[in-house]
Amino acid sequence: MISQDTICALSTPSGSGAIGIVRVSGPDAISIVNTIFSKDLTKVESHKATYGIIKKKEEDLDEVVVIAYKEGKSYTGEDLVEINCHGSSFVINELLMLLIREGCRSAEPGEFTQRAFLNGKLDLSQAEAVGDLIASKSAKAHDVAMKQMRGGVSNEIADLREKLLNFASLMELELDFGEEDVEFADRTQFKSLLAEIQLKVQSLIQSFAYGNAVKNGVPVAIVGSPNVGKSTLLNRLLNEEKAIVSNIAGTTRDAIEDEMVIKGITFRFIDTAGLRETEDQIESIGIERSYKKANEAKIILFLIDERDVELNITDIIDNFKEKILGKDIQVVTVLNKSDTLTKKQAILLNEYPNILRISAKENQNIEQIKDKLLQLVESLKLDDNATVISNIRHYESLSKAQEALNRIEEGFEVNLSSDLIAMDIRQASHYLGEITGKISTDDILGNIFANFCIGK
């Protein structure tokens, strides 16, 4: 699969810097760069950094270092030239314009990686991981992306798929000898294989909860009555980690307050209006919105204080949980202002050992909340060494594969004919193939690479 045209783009972030890299990939990469470079790249060894001058007509545009990756031994699997120029936007724009004038086309977002995929340098799941790796902001997100890029997910899927396909072939072979009632495919062996595959697919599907959490950050809503100390807690949590707090660009600040990384996992804290019974119409809208936000979270810190202790805590918590619709949402009840409890209140509270007791104001036991948050995320993980998927596309394909696998299982139970079972096997392997890109359509590819940055 050889591209017809040659593409170019800036591959380093835009802005001023010491160095900028402009990449050129395609059949004419070397000949095009040769028209503007002071040295003849055909005479320079592949992979060798060469100093020279980029010429714009008679003028010198820049002193650069050029590396030609020849004979497909490159990221894209095509002839690829990297021009390391000075990181001046003026120089870079002029250079790109020169390249385009000499026959290059501006690369689409992710087009270098797309070509790498089309040329078999990496599979689709690995290509997607490249984008995730660049976007990763925390240690765990990086770890998941890195393992996927190095082929962790791909190998697992490819292995399952191959086993399925082998079996399907055997079953189809039986069909060719239809009259003779032979059985090349050992049913007992296949059933145990099927169970094994189902289990594997199931565990990959389950790993998505963890993978998605570490990749996109875990939304945590802080919910509770007015003046229970929500904002104080939020500030306390964020202040503690001030050095690594960052705003999410482009998101509304009143929807997501801030995010922070705790031990390699990003948490996105969502602020909500105080909850209470009210007849004020405007306040009701605010409270409704709080429940809506709480329902979008993965974890809710339900904050109560000493006033609630004297009431029926169980009722309060149950009453709150009733209004939380998402069944996957974990609710952590936290008692604030624990430093001001009366003896009576303290005794009452002893009935509820699971309630975390903190004082946001006095900065007491905030660590416990963090530990709890981490523990909840880690509990999504099945096994430390298990492969984790973090991509919703993979999740969807695996879910469809799972349905097909279940149909196979049912088929065996009702002694469905081999040709129908073989169809389901093909179906399951089709969905698994979508993940690694063995099966892919232009639509899928277009969607995936459009989310990349230009130059990758």
Add this chain to the structure above:
Amino acid sequence: MISQDTICALSTPSGSGAIGIVRVSGPDAISIVNTIFSKDLTKVESHKATYGIIKKKEEDLDEVVVIAYKEGKSYTGEDLVEINCHGSSFVINELLMLLIREGCRSAEPGEFTQRAFLNGKLDLSQAEAVGDLIASKSAKAHDVAMKQMRGGVSNEIADLREKLLNFASLMELELDFGEEDVEFADRTQFKSLLAEIQLKVQSLIQSFAYGNAVKNGVPVAIVGSPNVGKSTLLNRLLNEEKAIVSNIAGTTRDAIEDEMVIKGITFRFIDTAGLRETEDQIESIGIERSYKKANEAKIILFLIDERDVELNITDIIDNFKEKILGKDIQVVTVLNKSDTLTKKQAILLNEYPNILRISAKENQNIEQIKDKLLQLVESLKLDDNATVISNIRHYESLSKAQEALNRIEEGFEVNLSSDLIAMDIRQASHYLGEITGKISTDDILGNIFANFCIGK
């Protein structure tokens, strides 16, 4: 001059991108990178791009391409390793931390280029041009920086300096034979050489007006009575060039309105309050400020309209020019609303062929203003091929050298003794040497490189 320690920094702009380059330079560059890289760089050819893995303890941090520049054949003149990693801030931070843990030091701004200078890879004027090149935003600014980086200024200065030093040596030789009244140094020849050098220094000094204008942009103030159409003109000028209009970050918007590039030269437009006789105290302050801003400009567009035509235009212009203190400021008188002139006004105006006639509202003759602006800037240039200096440090050193040269000339006129003249020659060559860094102090170096970006 070999550095004792090994430095590292991100050399591409920060932010997410396809590729980030981390540079390591110094005596231990190769051994330090070796401790975290999956391949042995001592066994990899110099300048050869090598694919491998960066390891963080047992974990893989990133797949990278590494190039080792060995035996001083590098930008810095030291062992230098470039690690091309994925452009993820997480990966880059981890990588820098790994390098620091293994013995690197975070590079100071410009430290790579400073080492290049200290190791004789480029002289001081060339090193300064590297910073200018990266910062250049227009074609002419780029051109001036590029010529300086390629040694244009250095060669010229070095040449002058060598001639001076040769002559000084001969004169000093005479002193050794003081009693014998010999003349190794031909006075007539030297006087003509001196004249030549004076002329050259003079033309370099004069080139600074142009060099500085193209490097830093030309401030243009639009000044005139209220309602004469100043803002309309400003918008017209800026709208015309909207695509390349940019704001200057960090400057107050009400001081500098906007900048734009016209045919490769950046102009910075300064808005002012309308001028008129007033007894209102607050308005007076505004008008005083307008004159102050006008005095900070290089070019003033003095806008008048048909109301002024019926008065004495010469008086109006002279009256305005009196209040402009800077003698280098060019005042261009522009008549706006030229489409609404009565016949009588048109006839009156014919007396003033140098006044540009425009209609900002009707977008008439705006091109003429741009041509005039360009023409004024180009008129600062002495000769298309002449070397241009753009650095105020060079300007200052040249000015001091000029003073010393003038003293030499005077010395000959009054038959000053050879030893005193030789001192002035040494002095002149000292100042010339400051430009290329033949003569340099830690203070000068510190100042220069502190303005660089980190990683260069």
